[in-house]
Amino acid sequence: MQRALKQHGRYPYSAITARRDYRWPGRKRLAVYLGFNIEHFDFGAGLGAALGPKSPEPDVLNYAWRDYGNRVGVWRCLELFDLLKLPVGALINTALYDYCPEVVEAHVKRGDELIGHGHTNSERQSELSEEKERALLEYCRDTIARKSGKKPLGWLSPWISESPVTPDLLQETGYQYTLNWCHDDQPVEMKTRGGKLWSIPYPQELNDIPMIVARQMDGRDFADMIVDNFDEMLRQSKEQPLVMGIALHPYLVGQPYRLRHLRRALKHLAGARKKAWWTTPGRICEFAEKLG
Numbered sequence: 001m002q003r004a005l006k007q008h009g010r011y012p013y014s015a016i017t018a019r020r021d022y023r024w025p026g027r028k029r030l031a032v033y034l035g036f037n038i039e040h041f042d043f044g045a046g047l048g049a050a051l052g053p054k055s056p057e058p059d060v061l062n063y064a065w066r067d068y069g070n071r072v073g074v075w076r077c078l079e080l081f082d083l084l085k086l087p088v089g090a091l092i093n094t095a096l097y098d099y100c101p102e103v104v105e106a107h108v109k110r111g112d113e114l115i116g117h118g119h120t121n122s123e124r125q126s127e128l129s130e131e132k133e134r135a136l137l138e139y140c141r142d143t144i145a146r147k148s149g150k151k152p153l154g155w156l157s158p159w160i161s162e163s164p165v166t167p168d169l170l171q172e173t174g175y176q177y178t179l180n181w182c183h184d185d186q187p188v189e190m191k192t193r194g195g196k197l198w199s200i201p202y203p204q205e206l207n208d209i210p211m212i213v214a215r216q217m218d219g220r221d222f223a224d225m226i227v228d229n230f231d232e233m234l235r236q237s238k239e240q241p242l243v244m245g246i247a248l249h250p251y252l253v254g255q256p257y258r259l260r261h262l263r264r265a266l267k268h269l270a271g272a273r274k275k276a277w278w279t280t281p282g283r284i285c286e287f288a289e290k291l292g
Contacts, residue, residue, distance in 0.1 A: 010167060010181075010190045011199070019186070022241055022291060028277035029237035031284055032230070032269065034081070034088045035115075035156075035179065035202060035247045038074060038103060040095040041066060042122040047159075049213045049249075066251045070100050073254015078106055080263055084270045089280040091117040091156050091179075094143045101147070108148050113280040116140040116175065118158035126161040133163055137173040153282040154179060156202065168192045177285040185233075185242045187288035198288055200243065200281045205229075207247035212258075219258030223265035230269050234276070243284060244276075 024031050041048050044058040051065045081088055090107040092114055097104060107114065118125060119140060125133060137155070145151040155170055156179040163169075170178055171192040178190070179202035188199040204210060206229050211217045217225070226246060233244045253262045269276070 010192075011188050014188075016185060016240055019240065024241055024277040024279075024287065026277055028275070029241050030230075030233055030276040031241070031243045031279050032276045033243075033245050033278070033280050033284070034086060035091055035245050035281070036077065036088045036112075037091045037117065037156075037247065037249045038070065038093070038096060039066070039117070039121040039158075039249070040070065040093045040099050041120060045122040047122045047124070049209055049251075069249060069251025069254055070096070070103055073250030073252075073259075074103055074106075076254045076256070076259050077248070077250050077262075078110075080259065080266065082110070084266055086266065086270065087278060087280055088112040089115050089154075089282070091115045092144070093117055093120050093158070094140050095120045097143060097147050104148060113154075113282045114144050114148055114150070114152055115179070115281065116144065116152040116155040121158040124159055124161040125157045125166065126163045128163065130163070130165055130169070133166065134169050134173060137169055137175070141173060141175070153177060153285060154200065156180060160204075165193075167197050168194060171195050171197045176289070177281065179245075179281060185244075186240070187243065187284060189288075198285045200284050200288075201245055202281075203245045203247050206245065208249055208252040209247070212252050219253070219255075219261040222253075222258070223261035226262075226265040227268050230272070230276075234272070245281070 023029060043063055046057055048062060048066055050062045052061055090112050092104055141151055154177045155175045160180050162180055167190055172194050177198040177200045179200055181199045182202055182204040185201055190197045190199050208222060211222050233242050236242060253259060
């Protein structure tokens with residue numbers, strides 16, 4: 001007899017075709033959000049997406065390429081989001097408050113949701129002890145609340161890096177949802193040792209890092225992918241309410257030739273605004289909590 005496989009115990013199996021039906025606000029069937037990842041890195045630390053082959057540290061080429069996102073790309077993207085009147089879920093490293101606080105403030109002024117994304121993407125959360133991981137979650141929570149006026153509801157671990165107790169610690173430190181798990185197209189209630197934590201769908205396919213950096217897809221194809229995903233999920237949402245996230249990084253999509261194609265894709269989506277609920281992960285979480 002073969003052994004039973006190890007289980008995470010966070011949620012049971014559930015076929016999306018066998019769940020209760022409901023509608024999002026405005027009687028919409030598809031919820032759409034932008035997950036805008038704004039990150040800052042240690043100079044000479046090594047971690048981070050790479051434009052070209054990594055060099056011995058200090059790897060100036062790849063560090064400076066990522067820094068373009070905070071100096072230029074983020075502002076070009078914000079101009080586009082303003083033009084189309086799109087809300088944003090801004091996933092922020094708290095190191096931004098020390099380096100470029102005006103970037104975070106721009107999102108606050110827009111009324112965007114701020115989502116915890118670690119202190120820096122130069123660290124992996126899974127490498128921390130439970131005590132240090134708890135301290136990180138508390139530090140990011142308290143820093144965002146103190147500097148921007150509101151505690152974050154949600155969390156995305158740098159590099160989607162979890163320890164075995166990350167969901168437990170998130171619930172215990174006051175976060176209401178995680179974006180780490182890409183296992184569904186609807187909010188999923190996760191079990192923790194202290195209570196409930198929502199998992200809000202966050203894309204690892206409709207995400208510029210794996211598509212552009214890992215698979216070397218160009219901006220035109222990534223934009224086509226956004227359009228195709230939206231059109232197909234609109235069709236699917238006739239049967240079930242669904243969530244479509246779009247994960248973006250300003251050092252990638254903020255490059256002029258990619259931004260041009262992103263504009264085309266987001267104009268297509270915004271043009272179908274009457275068919276979809278443009279929102280943020282936090283509002284999706286709040287709706288799921290009320291739904292029960």
